[in-house]
Amino acid sequence: MFHATDDFDRQEVVAMKVRAAALLGVIALAATGCGATSPAKQDTGPIVIGMPIALSGLASGLDGPFHTGAQLAVDDINASGGVLGRRLRIVSADAKSDPAQSATAAQTVINQGAKFILPTVDYDLGGPAARLAQSKGLVSMTLAGDPRFGMLGVGSLAFNIGSGGPTEGASAASFAWSRGWRRPYLLEDTSLAYSQSFCQFFRHSWKTISGARAASIPSDSFLNGDPSIASQITRLKAARPRPDFVVLCSYPPGGAAAVKQLRAAGINVPVVGGVAFDGTFWLPTVPKERNFYAMGGGVITGTDPEPMRAKVFSEYRAKTGKAPVNGIWALSGYSSIQALAKAITAAKSTKSTAVAAQLERFHDEPLAIGPTTWTAQCHVAVGRPTVVIRMDKGREAYTATVTPKKIPQAC
Structure with a gap:
């Protein structure tokens, strides 16, 4: 054991303890990523968006254009520099047009790093995936005619890009x-x-x-x-x-x-x-x-009379070599990515609660699908003009x- 023999020795011991504590503090900061180090990897890598959708079965005819529309928006946003300096990336899993497979597909994309979930475009078929996302603290978004896709039937982190029934x-x-x-x-x-x-x-x-x-x-x-x-x-x-x-x-x-x-x-x-x-x-x-x-x-x-919609349909034809088989699903995919990108940018974060708070501030927000409004009380885009x-x-x-x-x- 070390024994101090005079005042000088005691002062040197104190100094040694201070230097040791400082060194331990630096080590601790480095270990937690809180020091003057480069940003953590998860803050610089791609923002992953999961799509647990019907890649097979009856609903695949709807989810196919939904997925293509989403990918078109990802390509457009990435070409403009991404979001918060990060690229967007889509990962998908087949829910097989089966409500029983919806949550399983959602867990698959979450395991692949998805921070946002775009499930099948229907409350019955996409609801289970959205409810799993809610339980994991993740924002979900899709188009559903049933207004229960939102706060009523899913929870505070679910948003309906459609205007609903x-x-x-x-x-x-x-x-x-x-x-x-x-x-x-x-x-x-x-x-x-x-x-x-x-x-x-x-x-x-x-x-x-x-x-x-x-x-x-x-x-x-x-x-x-x-x-x-x-x-x-x-x-x-x-x-x-x-x-x-x-x-x-x-x-x-x-x-x-x-x-x-x-x-x-x-x-x-x-x-x-x-x-x-x-x-x-x-x-x-x-x-x-x-x-x-x-x-x-x-x-x-x-020719669609609205330029933003016409642009999406034109890009769809250029990417796939043919026109979409329907309009609303392609627009829903494109607009869901648009909405998330705008909310993430405004929040300066991918944290779900922060992004949801920004989505709730949308008032006639111009999206490809049309002007979109959500509030803290209603996560369905009620009242949007309808094209007949x-x-x-x-x-x-x-x-x-x-x-x-x-x-x-x-x-």
């Missing part, structure tokens, strides 16, 4: 009323929450616009997998007063088969559908259709842009 239903009602149509007949596909919510919010909005009682709107139901809707068509044809338009709350392929059967039965009144019918992918079923109107995202065949597209013998024709005056409560 409330806006779709209100837009359909407003559009039909503006055309002078007064006698709707609803065909409701009960196989998904999306199709049910479209009918639900149409009823609510039609009641508000027309003053009619919701119970007075005639309706019938079917399932997407039903091989025939002959009995529903019989009841529709017998309805009095005779309906002057049909609201089809469904999605392809069953919804497309329903249109074919309606026309074959001589029912030629206008048919109005939601964003599930945005695109030309389902038109081979009814190649001569000219009286179907979809609440969509943009015109993919021809008429199907015209295998192509799309821009018809109108509708902004409903009143939208049912979404959050």
Whole structure:
């Protein structure tokens, strides 16, 4: 043991202890990355965005354009220097169009370093992945007609890039009323929450616009997998007063088969559908259709009147060699990346709570999909103007842009 023998020795011992403590402090700072060292690797590497989506199965026709749109935005942003000086990178995993596989696919991309999650474009199919992201403290974003994709059905870190069933239903009602149509007949596909919510919010909005009682709107139901809707068509044809338009709350392929059967039965009144019918992918079923109107995202065949949407569709054609088969899904992917990049930049961080706080400040934020608003109380982009597209013998024709005056409560 060392013994100090005089004041000088005692002062030297104190000095030695001070120098040792300082040295240990420097070592500790270096070990934790808090000293004057280079930034940690995770702060300079790519920002990884995970897409646990349907790479196979029924929903792959929707998630494919969603993924391509997201990659186009990543390419554009990286070409402009990235975000916070870092590149964006997408990793994906196949959820196989199966809700039971959604969370598993999400865990796969999280294991690959994903800090943000863009799941399948549907609440039923993408919700499990979003809920896993919520449990891990990660922001998720996708398009879903069911407004439960957001705070209601997922949590505080989930954002719906779509305007949801409330806006779709209100837009359909407003559009039909503006055309002078007064006698709707609803065909409701009960196989998904999306199709049910479209009918639900149409009823609510039609009641508000027309003053009619919701119970007075005639309706019938079917399932997407039903091989025939002959009995529903019989009841529709017998309805009095005779309906002057049909609201089809469904999605392809069953919804497309329903249109074919309606026309074959001589029912030629206008048919109005939601964003599930945005695109030309389902038109081979009814190649001569000219009286179907979809609440969509943009015109993919021809020239879209909005320059930002037209730019995305042009880039899509350049990247893939063909036009997207639908507009809303490609725009959703592109706009989700846009939104995350803007929020990360504003937050100066990839921390989920900081990014979410910036997303909640969006007010008519210009995105490719359209002006987008979220609040601390509502994570659904309610109220965005809706593009109405008429199907015209295998192509799309821009018809109108509708902004409903009143939208049912979404959050």
